[in-house]
Amino acid sequence: MKQYNSCYRYALLLGMLLIEPIVQAAEVKVAVAANFTDVARELVPLFKQTTGHTASISFGSTGKLYAQIGNGAPFGVFLAADSERAWRTEASGLAVEGTRFTYAVGxxxxxxxxxxxxxxxxxxxxxxxxxxxxxxxxxxxxxxxxxxxxxxxxxxxxxxxxxxxxxxxxxxxxxxxxxxxxxxxxxxxxxxxxxxxxxxxxxxxxxxYSPIEQQAVLLSKGRDNPAAIAFVDFLRSVAARKVISSYGYGVE
Structure with a gap:
């Protein structure tokens, strides 16, 4: 009987471990500059495969996306086509300080x-x-x-x-x-x-022309979202950088 209970507890624990990643999986809404459309579409499934999290992408001009973020759009991450708008989100408190970095050079x-x-x-x-x-x-x-x-x-x-x-x-x-x-x-x-x-x-x-330093930043609405944090980290990964560079971007 004790052996049965032990086996049962072990099976229950194993089941919880297997289920845990699914329970913890989260989703992030990402605002993406239009030039990065094809790359982002290739990165999204790779992100899910790598982290278990999912990302939904909204494309547009950097200026319009920045305006939407300022008006409260529910984005967790901002991939701008320049450094200025990414810096503005950080300076105005719309983004988490210290998370801004160049993910691609156009x-x-x-x-x-x-x-x-x-x-x-x-x-x-x-x-x-x-x-x-x-x-x-x-x-x-x-x-x-x-x-x-x-x-x-x-x-x-x-x-x-x-x-x-x-x-x-x-x-x-x-x-x-x-x-x-x-x-x-x-x-x-x-x-x-x-x-x-x-x-x-x-x-x-x-x-x-001036270098087109495309910068990403973790937005304030994504501060406590594990998928948003993971997406920012994922952009720095070797796998992501390989995809980005294959489209002709420079990567730092």
């Missing part, structure tokens, strides 16, 4: 979905032979701001501005370009890699 490219659209991007822009070029809104989209810096570096902003089609986010900018509604567009290298179709590409020299 690359800006000039791309057309049509093969042979141009021989060299800079010469093409100077020729002004195009009808329309897509750009992210420089006020809300960090990649749009970087694109404006490129045109200003080339002393072409005033000349090209009348032909610019502005996307609310870099995702919309890429959509304009991929569908051929514009001749070419300033988009993220990661988007072109995610598209995996041929076109015409100019990888813009990084000295033409």
């Amino acid at each position: 690359r800006l490219v000039f791309w057309s979905s049509t093969s042979g659209q141009f021989n060299e991007g800079e010469s093409y822009l100077r020729s002004a032979s195009f009808k329309r070029v897509a750009i992210g809104n420089p006020k809300t989209a960090p990649y749009g701001h970087a694109a404006k810096q490129v045109l200003e570096h080339l002393s072409l902003w005033s000349e090209v501005e009348p032909k610019l089609v502005r996307g609310e986010s870099i995702a919309q900018t890429f959509q304009f370009t991929a569908t051929g509604n514009v001749d070419a567009g300033f988009v993220a290298l990661s988007q072109v890699k995610g598209w995996r179709e041929r076109g015409t590409l100019w990888t813009i020299p990084q000295k033409y």
